[in-house]
Amino acid sequence: MEKTILIVDDSESIREVVSFTLESEGFKVLVGVDGKDALKFLNGNSIDLIITDLHMPVMNGIELIREVRGMEAYSRVPILFLTTESQTAKKNEAKEAGATGWIIKPFVPAKLISAINKVMR
Amino acid sequence: MRSMENFQGGFIEEATDNINDLESALLLLEEDPANSELIERVFRAMHSLKGGGAMFGFDELSDFTHHMESVYDLVREGKLEVTRDLLNITLDSVDLMKKLLVVEDERPEEISVEHSKLVSGIKGFLVDAEENAPRGQVYESAGSNPDSGGTVIITYLINFVPDKDIMKNGTNPLYLIDELNSLGKTMVIANTCNIPELEKFDTSKCYISWRVFLSTSEDKNAISDVFMFVEDDCMLEIHKLGASDLLDDERFVRKIEECRESDSEIEINSIKDFAKSIKEEGNDKKSRQIKRKVANGRENTISSIRVSSDKIDQLMNLVSELVITQASLSLYTENSNNADLQPIAESVQKLTRQLRDNAFSISLIPLESMMTRFQRLVRDLSDELGKEINFSAKGTETELDKTIIESLTDPLLHIIRNAIDHGIESPDERKNKGKPANGEIVLKAFYSGANVIIEVSDDGAGIDPEKIRKKAIERQLITPDSALNDKELVNLLFLPGFSTAESVTDLSGRGVGMDVVKRKISSIRGEVDIESSPGKGTVVTVKLPLTLSIIDGLLVKIAGSQYVIPLSVVDKIFAVEHETIARASNNLVVLDGEQLPFYYLREEFGLDGKPPAREEMVVVEYENVRIGLATDSVVGEHQAVLKPLGKFYREQEIVSGGTILGDGSIALVLDTNKIINQFSNNNKIKEVIS
Numbered sequence: 001m002e003k004t005i006l007i008v009d010d011s012e013s014i015r016e017v018v019s020f021t022l023e024s025e026g027f028k029v030l031v032g033v034d035g036k037d038a039l040k041f042l043n044g045n046s047i048d049l050i051i052t053d054l055h056m057p058v059m060n061g062i063e064l065i066r067e068v069r070g071m072e073a074y075s076r077v078p079i080l081f082l083t084t085e086s087q088t089a090k091k092n093e094a095k096e097a098g099a100t101g102w103i104i105k106p107f108v109p110a111k112l113i114s115a116i117n118k119v120m121r
Numbered sequence: 122m123r124s125m126e127n128f129q130g131g132f133i134e135e136a137t138d139n140i141n142d143l144e145s146a147l148l149l150l151e152e153d154p155a156n157s158e159l160i161e162r163v164f165r166a167m168h169s170l171k172g173g174g175a176m177f178g179f180d181e182l183s184d185f186t187h188h189m190e191s192v193y194d195l196v197r198e199g200k201l202e203v204t205r206d207l208l209n210i211t212l213d214s215v216d217l218m219k220k221l222l223v224v225e226d227e228r229p230e231e232i233s234v235e236h237s238k239l240v241s242g243i244k245g246f247l248v249d250a251e252e253n254a255p256r257g258q259v260y261e262s263a264g265s266n267p268d269s270g271g272t273v274i275i276t277y278l279i280n281f282v283p284d285k286d287i288m289k290n291g292t293n294p295l296y297l298i299d300e301l302n303s304l305g306k307t308m309v310i311a312n313t314c315n316i317p318e319l320e321k322f323d324t325s326k327c328y329i330s331w332r333v334f335l336s337t338s339e340d341k342n343a344i345s346d347v348f349m350f351v352e353d354d355c356m357l358e359i360h361k362l363g364a365s366d367l368l369d370d371e372r373f374v375r376k377i378e379e380c381r382e383s384d385s386e387i388e389i390n391s392i393k394d395f396a397k398s399i400k401e402e403g404n405d406k407k408s409r410q411i412k413r414k415v416a417n418g419r420e421n422t423i424s425s426i427r428v429s430s431d432k433i434d435q436l437m438n439l440v441s442e443l444v445i446t447q448a449s450l451s452l453y454t455e456n457s458n459n460a461d462l463q464p465i466a467e468s469v470q471k472l473t474r475q476l477r478d479n480a481f482s483i484s485l486i487p488l489e490s491m492m493t494r495f496q497r498l499v500r501d502l503s504d505e506l507g508k509e510i511n512f513s514a515k516g517t518e519t520e521l522d523k524t525i526i527e528s529l530t531d532p533l534l535h536i537i538r539n540a541i542d543h544g545i546e547s548p549d550e551r552k553n554k555g556k557p558a559n560g561e562i563v564l565k566a567f568y569s570g571a572n573v574i575i576e577v578s579d580d581g582a583g584i585d586p587e588k589i590r591k592k593a594i595e596r597q598l599i600t601p602d603s604a605l606n607d608k609e610l611v612n613l614l615f616l617p618g619f620s621t622a623e624s625v626t627d628l629s630g631r632g633v634g635m636d637v638v639k640r641k642i643s644s645i646r647g648e649v650d651i652e653s654s655p656g657k658g659t660v661v662t663v664k665l666p667l668t669l670s671i672i673d674g675l676l677v678k679i680a681g682s683q684y685v686i687p688l689s690v691v692d693k694i695f696a697v698e699h700e701t702i703a704r705a706s707n708n709l710v711v712l713d714g715e716q717l718p719f720y721y722l723r724e725e726f727g728l729d730g731k732p733p734a735r736e737e738m739v740v741v742e743y744e745n746v747r748i749g750l751a752t753d754s755v756v757g758e759h760q761a762v763l764k765p766l767g768k769f770y771r772e773q774e775i776v777s778g779g780t781i782l783g784d785g786s787i788a789l790v791l792d793t794n795k796i797i798n799q800f801s802n803n804n805k806i807k808e809v810i811s
Contacts, residue, residue: 011169012427013132013177020128055165078291084172100291101350106175106183117303118350121296 003120004045006030008038008052008064009082014105018051021109022116035059039067042074049120050079051103054094062097069098078119132177133222134427139166139173140222144215145493147208148500154203163211164193170218182221185236188243189214201246210242212497274305274336276367277344278392282330282356289325292351298331300347305337306368310381334377336366360389362396430523433484440473440480441671441762445781447473448759452783477671477760485520485667488566488575491530492517495537499562502541509548509559510541516566521573525665528645529575532638536577536661537562539635544581544659554656556580572689573667578660584653586610592619611651615639646777648794672763674780674790676756677739680728683788685761685780686750690741690793694755697738702751710749712738719749720796743797750793761790774799 005027009015019029030047032038034056041047050068054061061081068074078100083090091102103115143166150159167190174183189211195201217239220232279301283294301307309331316328335344341359348357367373376395447469454466492514499512521529545551545560552558565576586607593599593613605613613619617636635651642649647665666672674685695712702710702721710717717740723732738749761780770776777792 010165011135011173013128013135013173016131017128017176055168057162057165076288076291078293082172084168084175095290095353098290105172117300118296118347119292121293121299 002026002028003048004028004030005049005051005116006032006038006041006047008032008035008050008056008061010034010053010056014053014082018112021112024109025113035061035064035067038064042068042071044073047074047077049116050074050077051082051116052079053082054090062094065094065097065099080115080119129177131427132173132179136170136173136179136182136222137219139169140215140218141493142166143170143218144212144497147211147215148493148496150203151205151208151500157197160193160197160203164190164197167193179221181236182218185214185221185240186218188240188247192243192246195247207246210239210246214239214243273364274338274366275364276334276336276362276396277341278358278360278362278389279333279335279344280330280356280358280360280389281333281348283327283351284354285326285328287327287351287354290354292354294327294329294331294351297347297351298333301333301335301344304339304343304347305335306366307336308334308368308374308377310334310377334362334368336368358389360393362393367396428483433523436480437484440477443473444477444671444760444762445783448781448783449785450783474760481522481671484523486523486526487518487520488514488526489517491526491533492564494530494534495564498534498537499541502538503545506541507547508541508545510545510562511559512537512562512564514564514566517564519566519568519573521665522667525645525647528641529647529663529665532641532649532663533564533575533577535635535638536663537564540577540579540581540659540661544579544583546582568667569664573665575663575665576660577663578658580658583655583657583659584611584614584651585655589613608652611653614651615649646792672761672790674759674761675739676759676782676788677737677750677752678754678756679722679726679752680730680732682728683756683782683786684722684752685759685788685790686739686741686793687790688758690743691739692742692747693740695738695740695749697736697751699732699734699736702736702738710738712740712749715747717747717749719751721751723751723753741793741797743794746797748797750791750796759788761788763790 005022007015007018007022007029008031009018010033015031015033019031022029030041030045032041035052036059038050038052039059050064052061052064056064059067065079065081068077068079079098081094081099081102082105083094083102084105094102100119101115103112107115143163146159146162146166150156150163153159167186171183171186171190174180174186192201192207196203196207201207217232217235221236281294281297287294298307298309302309310333312330312332313328315330316322322328337344341361344359345352345357348355373396376392450466451470454462495514496512499510503510540562545562546554546556548558551560561580563576563578565578567574589610590599590605593610593616594601596619598613598616598619599605614635615638617634619634619636635649639649642663642665645665647663650662650664651659652662653659672685673688675688675691677684677686693713697710697712702719705719708718708721710719717738719738722728733753736751736753737755738751739755740747740749759780759782763778763780766776766779774795775792776789777795778790779787780790782788
């Protein structure tokens with residue numbers, strides 16, 4: 001079955017390059033421009049994976065992750081976050097909030113796919 | 122196939138937005154250095170620039186922003202204060218970032234000098250707080266983990282005991298086992314002895330642990346990478362069993378299967394020993410290609426899109442052509458008496474009008490987009506001149522055609538520069554005059570009919586009319602006996618070559634005066650006016666048309682030629698006997714009980730022929746002055762697509778352009794505001810200007 005991935009990032013170019021990569025891999029891609037915007041997709045849609053940036057103007061990634069984990073329907077959806085900070089503090093905060101894993105920017109498409117493979121088939 | 126380069130253009134646009142946002146946030150931060158929301162905004166903009174820069178091949182930008190981000194990370198954590206020095210270097214950095222967005226080999230060389238100078242400056246800020254904040258490594262560069270090229274196959278035993286709660290974050294441990302499988306050849310033994318009885322079974326918990334035998338050409342790092350997301354949530358052991366593909370060895374496989382069937386605990390050491398006893402080479406290759414279906418349709422719900430301005434220009438041109446073609450259709454329909462064609466032509470006309478309005482609204486952008494530049498100018502210049510100035514802007518959501526905005530930035534910069542340089546006094550001088558030490562410059566924009574008005578006011582010294590008179594006489598612009606009132610004197614500033622600055626400063630008073638401002642604003646059919654009260658301040662008013670290319674007009678006929686009067690200024694139309702006009706003294710007629718000055722256009726334009734017995738007087742209004750324009754007859758409404766008349770007609774003031782009518786003939790579009798101005802202006806000024 002076709003898998004649906006929700007991408008949440010306030011940067012258009014990142015959204016473009018990520019959705020392009022994922023679509024070439026055959027995923028169905030939904031796009032949110034910030035955490036709040038992303039919530040509109042979480043209304044019963046079948047979503048197999050969420051990839052979110054952490055720094056966003058309206059509802060940041062951490063808040064989004066907490067929100068998603070609070071929803072019964074999506075409490076187990078794998079969530080990857082995009083980050084440039086390799087510091088453990090940020091990662092731990094996101095993991096604490098319920099993130100499944102992370103992708104470090106910058107990345108090459110292969111890296112993105114490999115991170116996705118760790119959390120979704 | 123698209124590649125990364127295809128995204129670069131998009132990134133540049135986005136980065137420009139980010140840099141602009143960064144700049145305006147920094148300027149706001151200067152006012153309010155402790156505002157954590159602003160600091161967050163600064164940080165976020167830098168963060169996006171860094172991440173995007175690295176992904177799209179702007180390594181210098183990314184590297185540079187990284188340093189900046191580190192500094193602001195400290196600010197965010199309260200370990201560093203926002204000081205003037207910090208803001209100065211940050212703003213300089215913003216300027217550099219703009220330059221770094223240019224593709225590398227098109228950049229002038231001095232940038233790298235500037236770059237390293239700023240980087241060392243920025244690092245200075247980092248030194249203080251260094252021991253408090255151990256900065257991790259810069260960031261992982263893309264593809265820093267190349268596959269180990271060797272073909273040596275090693276067999277590992279991986280013991281993976283996940284925490285019971287590992288699944289709560291959306292982790293599925295089976296995927297990890299799958300991924301191990303993709304690294305090479307595996308045998309997996311699941312340990313199920315911890316699964317509780319059914320009534321105690323919690324489906325959200327993970328009760329299973331795994332032992333995986335893996336023979337692979339990948340190194341140990343690649344294996345631990347598989348578990349990178351869960352390393353804190355599990356017990357993980359990776360043992361090297363031997364430098365060969367043991368899974369290719371029947372004896373070894375049999376041994377493992379025995380263990381699996383008997384469900385007995387696998388003793389690591391005994392397996393290791395067993396492995397040692399077997400010495401054979403295997404050469405199986407991994408197969409780890411992940412294939413997926415071809416891309417499918419995309420569901421995209423972004424509410425706005427970015428379009429290049431070329432495309433908009435093209436759209437506007439097409440709409441203009443369509444408007445002209447539609448006029449031909451309407452005319453043809455009218456003449457053809459074809460009843461079926463009538464409704465079609467009408468709906469084409471309606472649609473064209475809607476399309477035109479829509480296309481126009483697309484090319485409108487808010488004045489807001491210019492504000493950062495103005496704020497920056499006020500900040501830098503007041504700093505330099507030792508003046509304290511508050512700059513505020515109202516109505517910046519007011520929208521104007523983008524071509525107007527483009528031509529407007531420079532004149533407005535000049536006007537604001539004048540206000541800072543010549544208008545606002547030094548703090549001491551202000552205190553002596555009983556004014557607050559901080560000067561005020563206010564930019565106010567608002568709609569007024571089919572125009573947008575932009576007012577730049579300051580509470581500075583104002584303009585001394587007597588000084589202007591002296592200078593104007595000195596420059597032989599007026600004669601000593603010219604009787605000009607204050608407003609007229611102030612308007613002399615717009616004459617070429619006029620400058621009141623007694624000393625030439627760095628910025629204004631370089632010979633580029635208000636005349637250039639006036640010329641530039643006139644070129645976009647705008648007008649500029651100065652009002653000043655000495656000691657209290659100056660207001661410069663710029664009046665602009667909403668759009669440049671298409672206007673709603675009233676088509677009129679004079680001596681066989683057609684002219685267009687902008688509909689926005691038309692107030693009333695009267696039918697007037699020719700007799701009345703001919704007999705009028707001082708070009709005044711009484712219409713509707715009101716004395717009305719008028720232009721007899723037929724005469725003004727020097728047109729021959731016999732006027733009709735009954736003429737039509739179009740009453741136009743501008744700045745509370747009403748005048749009549751006497752025409753032969755009014756034809757009707759017309760959407761006029763303005764076409765420039767060409768350079769030979771640039772000097773004339775009363776025609777703003779030409780337009781093509783439905784039958785292909787040409788009508789001139791009258792600039793009624795100029796006509797009215799000429800009418801109402803004092804004759805003395807007219808002399809001076811001409």
